[in-house]
Amino acid sequence: LGRRIGVLGLGLIGGSIGLGLREADSTTRVVGYDPDRLAVLGALERGAIDEAVDSPVEAATGAAVVMLAMPVEDIAATCSALASGLDPGSIVSDAGSTKKGVVEAGESAIGPRFVGGHPMAGSERHGIDAADAALFDGAWWILTPTSRTSPDAYSDVSAIVQSLGAKPVAVDPEVHDSLVARLSHLPQLTASALVEVASTASDRDALLGLAARGFRDVTRIAASNPDLWVGIVRSNRPAVLEALKGLAGRLQEVSDMIERGEWDKLRDLLDRTREARLGLFAKPDFGGEPVGLTLMVPDRPGVLAEVTTAAGQLGANIEDLRIVHSTEGGRGRLELVLAGRESAELLVGALVRLGYRVDRVAD
Amino acid sequence: LGRRIGVLGLGLIGGSIGLGLREADSTTRVVGYDPDRLAVLGALERGAIDEAVDSPVEAATGAAVVMLAMPVEDIAATCSALASGLDPGSIVSDAGSTKKGVVEAGESAIGPRFVGGHPMAGSERHGIDAADAALFDGAWWILTPTSRTSPDAYSDVSAIVQSLGAKPVAVDPEVHDSLVARLSHLPQLTASALVEVASTASDRDALLGLAARGFRDVTRIAASNPDLWVGIVRSNRPAVLEALKGLAGRLQEVSDMIERGEWDKLRDLLDRTREARLGLFAKPDFGGEPVGLTLMVPDRPGVLAEVTTAAGQLGANIEDLRIVHSTEGGRGRLELVLAGRESAELLVGALVRLGYRVDRVAD
Numbered sequence: 001l002g003r004r005i006g007v008l009g010l011g012l013i014g015g016s017i018g019l020g021l022r023e024a025d026s027t028t029r030v031v032g033y034d035p036d037r038l039a040v041l042g043a044l045e046r047g048a049i050d051e052a053v054d055s056p057v058e059a060a061t062g063a064a065v066v067m068l069a070m071p072v073e074d075i076a077a078t079c080s081a082l083a084s085g086l087d088p089g090s091i092v093s094d095a096g097s098t099k100k101g102v103v104e105a106g107e108s109a110i111g112p113r114f115v116g117g118h119p120m121a122g123s124e125r126h127g128i129d130a131a132d133a134a135l136f137d138g139a140w141w142i143l144t145p146t147s148r149t150s151p152d153a154y155s156d157v158s159a160i161v162q163s164l165g166a167k168p169v170a171v172d173p174e175v176h177d178s179l180v181a182r183l184s185h186l187p188q189l190t191a192s193a194l195v196e197v198a199s200t201a202s203d204r205d206a207l208l209g210l211a212a213r214g215f216r217d218v219t220r221i222a223a224s225n226p227d228l229w230v231g232i233v234r235s236n237r238p239a240v241l242e243a244l245k246g247l248a249g250r251l252q253e254v255s256d257m258i259e260r261g262e263w264d265k266l267r268d269l270l271d272r273t274r275e276a277r278l279g280l281f282a283k284p285d286f287g288g289e290p291v292g293l294t295l296m297v298p299d300r301p302g303v304l305a306e307v308t309t310a311a312g313q314l315g316a317n318i319e320d321l322r323i324v325h326s327t328e329g330g331r332g333r334l335e336l337v338l339a340g341r342e343s344a345e346l347l348v349g350a351l352v353r354l355g356y357r358v359d360r361v362a363d
Numbered sequence: 364l365g366r367r368i369g370v371l372g373l374g375l376i377g378g379s380i381g382l383g384l385r386e387a388d389s390t391t392r393v394v395g396y397d398p399d400r401l402a403v404l405g406a407l408e409r410g411a412i413d414e415a416v417d418s419p420v421e422a423a424t425g426a427a428v429v430m431l432a433m434p435v436e437d438i439a440a441t442c443s444a445l446a447s448g449l450d451p452g453s454i455v456s457d458a459g460s461t462k463k464g465v466v467e468a469g470e471s472a473i474g475p476r477f478v479g480g481h482p483m484a485g486s487e488r489h490g491i492d493a494a495d496a497a498l499f500d501g502a503w504w505i506l507t508p509t510s511r512t513s514p515d516a517y518s519d520v521s522a523i524v525q526s527l528g529a530k531p532v533a534v535d536p537e538v539h540d541s542l543v544a545r546l547s548h549l550p551q552l553t554a555s556a557l558v559e560v561a562s563t564a565s566d567r568d569a570l571l572g573l574a575a576r577g578f579r580d581v582t583r584i585a586a587s588n589p590d591l592w593v594g595i596v597r598s599n600r601p602a603v604l605e606a607l608k609g610l611a612g613r614l615q616e617v618s619d620m621i622e623r624g625e626w627d628k629l630r631d632l633l634d635r636t637r638e639a640r641l642g643l644f645a646k647p648d649f650g651g652e653p654v655g656l657t658l659m660v661p662d663r664p665g666v667l668a669e670v671t672t673a674a675g676q677l678g679a680n681i682e683d684l685r686i687v688h689s690t691e692g693g694r695g696r697l698e699l700v701l702a703g704r705e706s707a708e709l710l711v712g713a714l715v716r717l718g719y720r721v722d723r724v725a726d
Contacts, residue, residue: 226633
């Protein structure tokens with residue numbers, strides 16, 4: 001193929017994307033940019049990029065795909081800066097930790113060829129030195145198509161994500177933001193708050209070294225990059241505030257139970273959350289044999305997002321997808337490949353409820 | 364030696380103690396009791412005990428040391444039940460997760476030969492099947508001597524703990540309870556609350572599977588045994604409530620910062636907690652070459668606790684300790700072996716401030 005992919009931002013995520021892209025296909029030419037010269041040198045040295053350029057626009061010029069792996073608060077401005085210089089067929093995707101604002105800005109600047117994304121992988125380490133081609137191996141990579149997203153662009157980004165070893169799953173941008181507020185941003189802030197509470201009594205600091213594994217695990221993420229996290233929280237303010245409020249309410253309930261000696265209620269809570277925690281990762285692995293589905297869809301905006309986010313909300317993993325436009329106009333055929341019969345059946349049910357007619361492709 | 368050690372409670376902790384004791388010294392005879400017949404059978408099968416008996420009293424009869432590894436809320440009643448049947452020289456220690464109430468009950472029933480303890484090791488798994496001789500390897504094992512504790516009993520329990528691979532450190536019972544409330548009980552309850560918040564929106568449950576490693580780490584302990592935890596929280600009510608209040612306050616501060624857009628303040632908080640978290644385990648390892656200290660002490664209760672808890676609060680690890688009683692009466696000589704010169708120097712400073720005269724033993 002030999003296509004050119006621009007990677008903007010050469011930290012943990014951008015560096016890992018570069019390493020993974022080059023490992024997956026040696027003919028891909030990865031062109032990288034980062035305002036930090038040391039990051040650029042590191043990326044060249046580690047083989048995360050083939051070529052370094054001096055500006056975001058240069059990295060995007062002639063690129064089939066541009067991956068934005070910079071801090072989330074810089075993505076909107078970068079999209080605006082890139083817009084006019086992009087080739088007509090170029091696709092832009094990002095790896096920002098929040099999506100609603102980013103996707104709005106990306107679509108407004110780039111149009112239907114902007115596909116929001118967020119790899120659910122990371123590390124408390126950061127920077128190019130921590131980059132690793134295996135970072136995304138087996139991890140979920142959320143994509144956030146909307147009613148405007150081009151199916152071809154979606155399909156292309158999905159293929160890139162899979163070439164990095166990740167499993168793409170489509171989620172509505174706003175649902176994504178609420179989800180990561182609860183699954184990521186809230187735990188992050190809480191870990192920091194727990195460290196503060198633990199280290200309150202200064203005269204006993206030496207004793208903190210006694211902390212057992214539980215405390216170490218719970219607070220591990222408190223060692224993450226503060227600047228990065230301020231940016232993330234800032235870009236997801238309403239959802240984070242709601243999540244914090246939710247936690248405060250739960251903790252107050254726990255306090256009340258203990259204060260009142262309601263031990264059965266406390267046991268119920270711990271039982272329930274134990275089950276939930278154990279069940280969380282015992283979920284059907286969204287995996288299995290590929291199953292093909294095909295459905296006729298009206299050739300109007302929103303169809304792709306409706307179908308892919310239905311899949312995402314069911315936990316059905318779309319492995320491949322393309323739209324065949326009808327020559328008669330007005331309608332097209334959407335072809336999907338789902339991972340696993342269970343996923344496929346769930347999705348067929350949901351799509352039928354949404355009014356689609358779905359056919360299974362014979363094995 | 365061939366001495367008899369009774370282990371009461373054959374779950375994760377009791378089973379691991381039994382396995383470790385037998386591995387450390389094949390002449391030790393471990394006699395075990397548990398009300399749960401399956402636990403007893405498992406302990407015999409796994410080789411955690413040499414002999415099973417039918418009651419706590421039988422396990423304690425003729426034992427040089429009795430280790431109580433039962434749920435914390437059962438320890439007080441067990442101490443009362445054992446008291447009259449114990450040999451005069453027998454030592455009783457426990458592994459309960461809270462110490463103030465346990466130590467009061469233990470001392471009231473057993474006297475100066477009760478030594479409170481708490482291994483800072485554990486697992487989200489529980490029961491005899493999860494028992495492991497290596498569970499305590501390199502872990503801290505808090506001991507909570509008081510003004511009543513017999514130095515010989517303390518020294519003996521400390522040696523047992525070390526034979527299990529753990530590092531004993533002395534802490535005042537009340538300081539211990541406040542510490543574990545903040546380092547263990549609060550994170551435990553918070554992990555459960557975070558799982559509740561995450562799984563609130565039922566229609567999106569499938570998406571929880573997307574959680575990245577951070578969430579998995581933070582909530583891992585939410586899979587712990589609910590019955591065990593209700594018992595622990597119940598036995599440490601005031602300290603847990605205070606810790607919960609502390610966390611609620613911190614989270615409110617975080618909310619306020621986000622609400623008001625005080626990003627510099629949020630960055631400061633994240634910076635501070637990052638440093639604290641990184642520093643937590645970069646502390647002097649309480650380790651190093653053994654250094655001998657000797658000090659003349661008045662032959663009165665409380666001296667041992669004063670010295671050992673001073674060491675604990677400094678993070679100085681007492682590796683060995685004995686009291687040589689003076690024939691002239693009224694005074695004795697306390698001999699200590701500290702791990703590392705740094706520990707020794709810190710402790711000498713603290714002891715001098717407490718009014719002791721300390722001599723270093725020549726290498």
